[in-house]
Amino acid sequence: MSAEPAGKGELRLCARLGLEGQAAEALLAAMRAGVSSRGAVVLTAKAPPDYVPPFDCAELNAPWLPPHVFVPAEGVKPTAHADYAAGLYYSLDLSSCWESACLAEVPPPASSLDMCAAPGGKTMLMAARFGAGNHTANEVHPGRRGILRQNLEQCGMPQVRVAGNRPDQWARSGETFDLLLVDAPCSGQSLLCKGIRNPGCLSSSMVNGNAKRQKGIMLAAVQCVNPGGHIVYTTCTYDPEENEKVIAYILKRIPGWSAVEVPLLAPFRSQLAAFPAYRLLPAHGFGAGGFCCLLKKDK
Template sequence: MAKPAKDASRLLLKAAHDLFESEDEREEFLEAMLAGDSKEMAMIILQDRPEIKSFPRDRHLKWQPPFVERISDPEFKAAKHPLYTKGAYYSLDFSSVFSASAMLAVATPPKRVLDMCSSPGGKAVFAYRAFHPEVLLCNEIIRKRVSTLIGNLDRCKCEGSLVWSADPSVFARRYKECFDLVICDAPCSGQSLIAKGDEALGAFAPNMIDMNVGRQRRIIGNCYHCLRPGGSILYATCTFSPKENEKVIEWFLKTHPDMEAVEVPHLAEFRSRFSDFPAYRLYPHQGLGAGAFACLVRRKDEAPEHYEPLGDMPALWRYGDEVIKPRPREEIEAEKKAAKEAARPPQPTSIRDIVKKMNADRPRKPQVKKPRKRRK
């Protein structure tokens, strides 16, 4: 155990010290993080296919949703199987299932769901499978990630799904009190990704954490305005920093007194020690994925019977539209090369042309006029 601790960065060591009271658990956490081989995968089952029963599956945990299967063989490539292309299931890290499962504690199945930071779409697909909402609006502000999101929603046949690409503040203005459930899978420092092999130990840097806290507060604040009375927000991250997790929720509850954190009974054994309100943590050394944080908060007031109109909603894509597949990278590069070649001036093709070009390019000496001789 001494070797992982010796190789760890000072910031990672400090994080381990702050996260765990037990020295043994600190060592286990560091070992799991520095091993970088977390491969606990799962599948959200979307179609009842007998072939799935032949997949290498692990035993069900007591809190595991019935429509989720754990993969027991880390070398099994679920995304390479033909059933994946047919939309029979969605493949994701099991720790994502952990955080997504907190939405199952909502009092009433939501009719309208907004996934504010959606790509690649795991939590949106989870919400679709769990609730089959009438509207599943998925937003992804980073345009280059939108095609992946659309591809997954279309492949998984998520009826009623739409895709937008806009700043969260747009939704706060346009869709006030419109959604029963808002998923806020917030951008974060991504500390758990190190357990998957990412060597970015800078994820523990204070300036990185502080930058994300500012973003997270702004996003969840905008999520609040989209929430109907009685509705819920699922706040989730894939990081361990209390500043990005419990402290963000603590700030949110203080600035929004009509909100409260909700118990998630099936995750009780994962209750965080960093807050007085119910929040839940998963760590890589627990063997259930790279790690995650989840907290479910709800509006205390009663839900009205009527729904606010959504309007025209000119989405980038809605289920049933044609999916424009991204062009192959090789094709794009070949097109760029051809355009660059076309922009070049024509090159000389014969010796005469080459000599002519050389003479044309050769700098000419300035001609000095000789004084004319006067005749005597």
């Protein structure tokens, strides 16, 4: 273990992840140092064909990186360029782009819903791949919904329908979609790796409370998907309770769903589930990390 004695929450997290020795030490060191952030930009609807960002970009050995995502070289501040203010690209953490590799396994959707959309990163990534066609960006929190709307306008997507329903209201509405993005509210343990204070994110009560909410969101989400459609479930936290266990809960209770292999993400395959699910850790070198799982509804 690292020089600083590990706290109860840290030890519990490492045990749940099955991390020991150097692997556990690497995660704890990253959470304490708070320097694992890695920037990225995704091109928006405003970017002309063949546009490349006006700054040096890093060459990464990352086959999962979509062609519309660029990684600024060390020291570059993409938000300082006029093209950012003009909305030609949207800036986010590289580990928030990683899971969009799931979309490589999804046919272009005729309709899509981002159920937890603000400030808009996953909607931008989805639109960069498929276009914003018949897309709804939903955000329950009114203040965050305003920011979402602003970001969509700035990035040339004013046609996206913005909504503010709770997941259970979507489920009751009877409206269904080919693709749902569920970037669920979570304990946000990876924020520590970006140097963002997040007191209590390792506590049982925080993790269990979030897991309960995530299960509720997913129970609603599965009711909003067309036969043959998909859900991309993602979080920016490491704990299996909020990740593999939420998916296992859904797969056990809701017939007609399966988790889908994402070959591009094979190096990140979770060993904590019998079904395909993926976890990015700071040690992978692509930012603070997170979890994703692609689910498919039978036809």
